[in-house]
Each structure stands twice: as C-alpha cells, then as structure tokens.
Amino acid sequence: MVKVNPFYADLLPSYLFRDMGNKAREVKEKNPDAKIISLGIGDVSRHIPNTSIKAMQNALTEMADDSTMRGYPPELGYAFLREAIAKNDYQDFGIDISVDEVFVSDGSKCDVANVQELFAADCVVAIPDPVYPVYRDSNIMAGRKIVYLPCRAENNFMPEMPKEKVDVIYLCSPNNPTGAVASKEQLKAFVDYASKNDALIIFDSAYKEFVRDKSVPKSIYEIAGAKKVAIETRSFSKTAGFTGVRCAYMVVPKELSGLNAMWIRRTSTKFNGVSYIVQKGAEAVFSDEGKKEVAEVISYYLENAKIIKKGLEEIGFKCFGGDNAPYIWADISKTGLSSWGFFEKLLSRAFVICTPGSGFGKCGEGFMRFSALGKREDALEAIMRIKDLKEKGEI
C-alpha cells in the first residue's frame, strides 16, 4: 500500500459523541418506553429564520432558470455576503475590517481545521484544556508539537498563559465547552503575548451572538493591535441556526503579512465556494427582520441556559458559563463520580444526556457540559428529573 501520513497514529481515539450515542442506544433498547432527553449535543433545535428561508426559496427559483442560474460561486465568497459581514458584524461596531479580509466558508469546523495548513510544520501550538477537539486533532494530523494551557475554576476557565515560547494559540470565547467568556483585559494579555513572541492567535467566536453583557468582547479585534496577531472565525450555525445549512466565515487581516494572501491561495486552490443558495440565506440574516429573528432565538436559548444553571445550582452543583454562552459547565466532583460515571448515572436513572467534561481534555474531569440549545420543555423536564435523582440520593 501507499505510504500513509504517520501522524494519524498519534491521534487519540476520539469517540466522545459516538460513545455517548452508543450508550444512549443501549439504554433505549433496555427501556423502549423511556423518553431520553439530550442536553448533550451542541446542535440547535430552533428552525432557521423565516427571512433566510425566503431568501433561499428565491435563490432556488433563480437556479431553476437558464437565464438566472448561477454556476461556480467565487471561491472566497460572493461580494454581497462578504460586504454584509464586514458591515454588520464589524464596521457597525466600529471595528475596521474590510471586505477583502472576510472569507466565506461552509463551516467554522473546516476553517479552524484548515487554517493550520498556513503554518510551518515545526510551529509549536498552544491549545486550551478542556477544548473543542478540532484544534488539537488537526495539528496532530500535521505532526505539530502541542502544549496545553490548563483552564481551571480558580481562573474562571481562562487558559493559563504559555510558559514556553509558542507560535500559535487557539482561543475560544464564549467558550466551548466551559461557557466562560474572556474579558478585554484577558484578551489583551494574549494579544500582548502574541505581539512579543511572534505568535498568532486563532480566535474562535462562533458563540459571539450569545454575548449580552456589553463589557464582554465579541471580537478579538476590539483589542488594540489584534489585527496584527489574530485570525478570527465565526459561524452562522449558532447565530441563525445554520448547523444543517452550512455557512461560516474567517477574518484574515491584511496586517498579518503574507497570511491574507496565503489564505486566498489556499482557498482558491482547495475550495470551490459555498452554495449560492446558502449564501443568499446567510445574507438575509443581516436584514432588519433577520436580526430580529436571530435575537429572539438567542434569547430563547439564553433563557434555557438560565433555567438549567439555576436548576443545577439548586441541586448543589457549582456552575460556570451559561450567562453569555449556551453551555453550562457544572462541577460534579462532589458526587464522587467521574465525568463518565455521572454521565452513565444520569442516562440510566434519569434518561438525561449531558456531555462528560473529560471528553474535552484532562482538565475537564469532574465536570459536565450541559447545552442550552435544545427545546424549553426538555430543559425544564431534564432539570426536574435530575432534582428527583438528587432527592433519591443517587447523585
């Protein structure tokens, strides 16, 4: 056989969500009448905005006629969408990002996984622990050295500053999985580190729409000097519910000498753009009506988060996140159960799924991630069941 990439052998077996799914299926088979509620996945439950649906219907009508159909989209994104993003997500907030710094893609997962191709193989990469596993695995596949930045309760789950010189740092705020948000001062410390150490920050702000506290930055470019050291990724998935539609974008400032041009080269060579239909749907999110719809849905999820957090706190778990984020990070260590032990207990005894923190990294042990992106009635019912379990003394 052909000689394969040797670094795949270094990947951890990463079957977190698959293992969760298998265990849920087992329980379902033994209890066919049970209604299993999932607060485990990070997927959305509310439909996509009507404004986007209408725009996509119109786009489909165009695609059905020779005289109006669209062929290959521009690899970097249609100008109408890049302009809408630059204006509505940056310039309207006083952030100087121009159209040719915005690149449309089919998902933040792809952007976050692909961006490392621009870096040399011997770059040292710093990754928070716990973490969204894509940062880690995409760099393991490329054979890079990784150092972990522990995130602990005493520091409100902000990653510790690297102790050695690193070349690339991944940050995510509002954070998946901890729901923590970085303050301007905390981000500034990372921007300063990057400036001093010739390092680059990959800033994942997929959950920025959940930030309602005005003192919390939604973009790393709110920090002076960040355009010289940071790339930012964002998504329509957790704002407009596009998880099943697929649209995102990445900002690569021109101040990042060379990287802007390299990303254009990478994208032109390896990507053929996002569906015209989808890009029209994404553009509509920025209409007045679209913004209203998105704000309403985000409020719904944030209310879920409040209900889940309050409920878990009443049960006696110390909780983090959930205020400007759709995730609640609950400390379950006092139960004496491991993350996986707690998962199995909740699943088998309350038919409730939540995600074991240890699945996101060693520092996640003793914690559980609860997602607020489900339906209201499920959040209410799940909390009732967990309370019941606590009253029975099972957790």
Place this chain on the structure above:
Amino acid sequence: MVKVNPFYADLLPSYLFRDMGNKAREVKEKNPDAKIISLGIGDVSRHIPNTSIKAMQNALTEMADDSTMRGYPPELGYAFLREAIAKNDYQDFGIDISVDEVFVSDGSKCDVANVQELFAADCVVAIPDPVYPVYRDSNIMAGRKIVYLPCRAENNFMPEMPKEKVDVIYLCSPNNPTGAVASKEQLKAFVDYASKNDALIIFDSAYKEFVRDKSVPKSIYEIAGAKKVAIETRSFSKTAGFTGVRCAYMVVPKELSGLNAMWIRRTSTKFNGVSYIVQKGAEAVFSDEGKKEVAEVISYYLENAKIIKKGLEEIGFKCFGGDNAPYIWADISKTGLSSWGFFEKLLSRAFVICTPGSGFGKCGEGFMRFSALGKREDALEAIMRIKDLKEKGEI
C-alpha cells in the same frame, strides 16, 4: 510573524483564469458594445434539474419548522444519499461498491485537494501534463516531489507510464482539459502498475456522465483489481449542473487497507457535512425524472461539443476530445501563434474566449481548450466568428 508553510513559495503563480478575466475586461472596456462569448470556462450554463429544485424546496420547508428542521448533517453524508449513490452509480452497473465506501462532500475540488493529506510527505506523486492544476498545487503545498506524465497527441493524450517508482498517480477520464477518454486497456495498465509498485491511483471521473460510448469505462472500478489500488472522485457539478449548489462524492474502498478508516477520521475531524438541503437536491438526481433531465442536458452539451469540434475542424484545426467529454482540445500550432497569442487574437478580433492549453502545463503549449458547457447559440456564433477570422487570414 508566525513561521509559515515554506512550500507555498514553490507554487507557480497560477493566474490562468484570472489573467484571462483581466484580458477580457480590457477588451470589453475598449469595445463596450462587443458581445464577448466565452467558450473558456468549465462552468455549466443550463439550470439544475426541476426534480432537484423541488426536492430542495421541500427540504427548505422542513428547515422552516422546529419539528422538522435538521441540524448538523452526518459528516460522511446522509445515508439516503450515500445509498442512492452506491446503488445508482455503482451497483446498478454491476460494480460492487457499498454505502460505507461512499463519502459525500461539497465538491470534487475539495476531495481531490484534501485526499493527499492521507499520504506521507515523502510520497512521490505523478501528475499528467496538461492537468487540472489542483492535483499539482495541493501536493506542492504539502512539499511533495512531483513527476509529470506527458500527454501527447500521438498517444491520444493518455499519460505516459511513470519511468520511476511513484507512490500516487492522478488520472482523469474523461479528461480535463484534453477531452480524451481512457480505454479499459489503458486503465488496466495503470492498475497493474499500481498493484506492482505499491502505488495508489486517484481517479477523477467528474465528467463520467458525458461517456456515451459503451466501451469507454466510466469508473475505474470496472477494471479488475482496481478496488485494491484506487480512490475515485465524482461530482454532481457536471452531471446535474451543481457547480453553484456544491455536492460531490469520493469512493474509498475498504480494500485500501487503512485509507477508508483514515478518510473517515479526516472527514469527521475537519468537515461538518454537506447542507441537508443540497443533499436532498442531489438525491433527487437519481429519481427516474431526475435521470431523464440529466440525460437531456448532457445531450445538449454533447451536441454543442459536436458543433464546436466540427466547426474547428472545418477551419483546419486538428481536434481531440469532444466525443465523450465536454472539452475540445484543438491543435493551433500551425497558426504560428502560442496558446496565449491565439487567445489574445481570438479575444481581440472575434470577441471569443477559449482557454490557452499552456495554462494547464508545458505539454499544453500549442493547444486551446474549448468548452461545450455554454449555450447553443453562443457555440454557433463563436464558430461563425472564428471561421470569419480564418477567412480574413488572421489565424
């Protein structure tokens, strides 16, 4: 700044289509009333099938309701589409490809560019000349050694067999840019080479739907033993006109020990699946009505190809391809012009765009690629204008 991937510096400046666009704009500015006709691009001009439009409209309706909306698609593709592909594109032709060997993506360009990530960095890669540049550039970016397999008229543009041991071979039939098709015997020679040399074939059959000659293979898996040595990529772009919709698939047989599992790992880690809406549109292509619509459109393009080829031959150019492919590869060397010289002459004097063969590699010098994927009236008009130019003695 961060240390960047050094191999980007080895990329050839690849501005073929951009240069063509710039030159076309210049001519348009000087001749604002001229109607420029393009037989240059490989993009389609006919709308996507009504059956697909209807399926996507229905999918949109589902996405507009909380109770029927779909979130994250499966990374490897929805079962309904993987099954439809395995059945309609393989099993119905007697080719034993199973659902778990089919992986849905957002485009063959991505698949062809991403698949090299599975191979070791020191693999030697063989690439035809002339060639679709993505094979070459994605491997240059990964720092691999490339050997070129010249394709010449005397061999009907089939790549020469590698003279040294190579690890990976890219093949494309029906070919872009030459329109040549490989016979079973020719493919068998490559399968034999790969079997003997522990090499892997990446077989790009994006244009398979244009094959009307029953003796010409549409899939490399028509060759005995190919499942042990070949990956195949295919697209809905040039069959159902999905260039602006984005859907494709890649077959990685389980016989390719390890690669099937590695591709699953790669895709699960770096990709979040294709839009549900798009996958429903792709599935509809396999309905009886969808197949009829596709066959009608392909016949239309093949008739264009016949018209263009006959016209160019009448003018005196020796032509290749165009019979089972949407591209005509015309030998213009007798004009004394280079490919770029011919391009400029045709553009400035006849307002017709075609693609300089040298843009696809050194062996393409003296040839031009004419695309039959445009509209009938444009094909007819373009040929008239080129005839006129010939009569005036300008070419």
